Amino acid sequence: MKNIYAVEIDFANKLGSNAEKFQYFTSILRSILQAAAICSFEIVKGMTPSTQDDTNVPHLLGRFSLPSDGLPVEALDVLVPIIRSHVSKTYMIGWFEKSSPNDQTLAQDLLSWVAFRNKRPAHGVLDKNDVLIWSQRLEMIATRCLQVFATALPKRNPDQTLHTDIGSDTMTINTPLVQKDRAVVISKVTTRKGVWKMHAQSLSWIEAVELTVDLGDNSIFTPSDKPTEKLRLSEIPYYLPATSIFNNIPIRQTNTFVGRSKELGKLQEWMDEIEDSRFCLIYGDGGFGKTTLTLEFFNKLLEGDIERPKHLPTLISYYTAKKTKWTDNGLIHFKGISDAMEDSVRELLHFLYPVLGKDWYQIQGTPLIDKIAGEFAEQGLKRDDILLILDNTETLATSVKEVEELSEFLGKVGKKIGRVIVTSRRREFLPATPLLISSLPDDEAAALMSRLGEEYAAKAVVQAGEARLRNVCKKLSNKPLLIDTLVKYVARSSSSLQEGLDQILRKTNDELLEFLYEDAWLRMNELAREVFLVLVNVVNPVDGNCVGDVCQEVGIQHIEFQSSLDETYFATLTDFGASYDLEIVDLAKEFFRQKLRKFSSAEVDKLKNIAAKVDNKAFGRQQVEREYKLDRVADGFRSQFAKAAKIATFKGDLSSAKENFELALLDEPLNAALKDRYALFLLHHAKRPLDAKPIAEKAVELDPKNSDASLTLALIHYELNDLNAGDKAINVAKINGKPGTLCYLRQGMARYHQARRAPYSKDSKEYLKQAELLLENSLKSADQKYFHYEKNRNDARRYLEMVQKLRFQINRRDISAGNAAQQSS
CATH class of the missing domain: 1.25.40.10 (Tetratricopeptide repeat domain)
Structure with a gap:
């Protein structure tokens, strides 16, 4: 890689203007620093003593989800001493050492660059004098980096894999830092349902190609253990002041989010209305995208893609309606509105406690709210520092009495603990800022259908004109869920747009789901079907670990089953990136039970035995994790x-x-x-x-x-x-x-x-x-x-x-x- 960078530095020096040199040297330096940091992470993981406890290293590595220019410098300050202590005393000599008494160290030079870059190019005005001075300084810094990082930067093997020589040892580098003979600049590292991907661009002035590369099980980004913290710390990439938020926000539900700028704007306005509103109610009919909108907004917030609110919360807790839950007393089944609501506020306590003691489960109602409010007050947290998001509350309360109980409970939470966002199909009785999610405008609906057509490779949709797409969307009430259903069906069946539309329009909601279930069932292989038939018999709350256990018992790769799941409407999936929760919808459960009736008693017993084994494993994991934390x-x-x-x-x-x-x-x-x-x-x-x-x-x-x-x-x-x-x-x-x-x-x-x-x-x-x-x-x-x-x-x-x-x-x-x-x- 040293030779690759040397060629790019030489190329940058030959560019015609200082402005061009400045721009390209910035990219070169970004790539060099990322490569040096990634190699150092790999060396620390592969050649230094590991610990069972959190250190700065996982925290720094996690920030590569959206790497800033200052992150590699910060990381090397931590990693270089670790490597020198355990692996090689001469690692990156020059990082902390001066080349002469009057010079700065390389680390200091890079900190100066990061400070300038944040102040001028990123958030200020860059004048021609800056460009002249820094185009020359960047060339010197990049050249010095190559000298200091010379032994650390990886080398290519004949099979195009990478290795680095550290001391007298050779170590494989698993992160794909070279693609098609070019170095890369990492833009982000993402995970969805446990599958890790690196998004990058090739380092090129002529054509910087965008790349997405799968990361294997040996990747430094892939955790070797299930996360033990219920909340993660996300660093928000705003300039000043630096901000981090504890949260458990699931990742986006879709990669094809279109429109809703008006609704996103209203939600942003509510975030700023600290004094005026404690509640925000996002409501509307099923299938219009209430949860999708909520998760899109908060993922944008965590990524810094939304203008900084006047007051960012310290803690954001996302809670979706559940029927079962692991507690200190084992697995419990929620029987009423009170159980579920109390569980939602107890979840906030994981900000302070790794394990909730039995005393937290022995109080209910107002005393519980008062005690939780007191705990946060002792930590100096105000109500505006805490945001609770409650998703799908209509499933928690069905009778008039339950709706009243829900409203009363939420009112107390908003008054004493923090602000509350509620999504519901009904207009809950709350003094809330209302945000109605209804049908998409015609142009946004057509744009969504077009993007989905490309996503699912639905030929008939891709070939249709905008007027035709608008007309079809109108017949589907511009409802995103129905648009998605139609496009998936057209893609799977290779039917025409009209044939797919006829199939959907002639069926009721339940008939449509049953039709789609049968269609998806027929397209699945036998092993994927078995996984679903086992899951419907699992008693415990189903998460990625449970699904993985079932896949292992059945004999299908977890990722292969996930692909089958993505094409169905069998389950509601809450994806946290490295893990996920899955709940099979009631109608799908009945569909699977009907299928089970056609199996022999021996086959049914086999599936139930697998489910029992998975339940035992889940129970064991929870016991071990609880004991470990205690x-x-x-x-x-x-x-x-x-x-x-x-x-x-x-x-x-x-x-x-x-x-x-x-x-x-x-x-x-x-x-x-x-x-x-x-x-x-x-x-x-x-x-x-x-x-x-x-x-x-x-x-x-x-x-x-x-x-x-x-x-x-x-x-x-x-x-x-x-x-x-x-x-x-x-x-x-x-x-x-x-x-x-x-x-x-x-x-x-x-x-x-x-x-x-x-x-x-x-x-x-x-x-x-x-x-x-x-x-x-x-x-x-x-x-x-x-x-x-x-x-x-x-x-x-x-x-x-x-x-x-x-x-x-x-x-x-x-x-x-x-x-x-x-x-x-």
């Missing part, structure tokens, strides 16, 4: 200062986190779990193992049976190169309940890194021998029920491979040294 987190974050420290750590505000941890310890000086969390913070986030050691030792002293504290102390000893003390602490952790697979893994990793620090010392071979044995024991003792089973297994396999590489390197040197000695004698 053991490792809950007791450590009881006080307000501790919660503030956790939130500040999540945001990357390390100084504030440290201050709050210390204040929390003044409140609870004998809380061993809190001391353990603080020690882990100092070790992994602040990179201060010497400061972490006495805190961890005190945690073990206070609670000798605390396996987490013993494990943290072991990791600190390993970081400080004290294998004996680390082994002693980790053995205590094992005795007190830590899985053997994890303990063996940590011991093996520690020995590998000890050998790597001095590969040619007399002890290195013995360390590698011990590491290999311990890592093999980790794999042999692995238990699938453990929360981090897959992550630990993958780490053990990866470190075994690294051990073998290092042993080969040492042996090769010994043979070379022996040959040289023989020749000299």
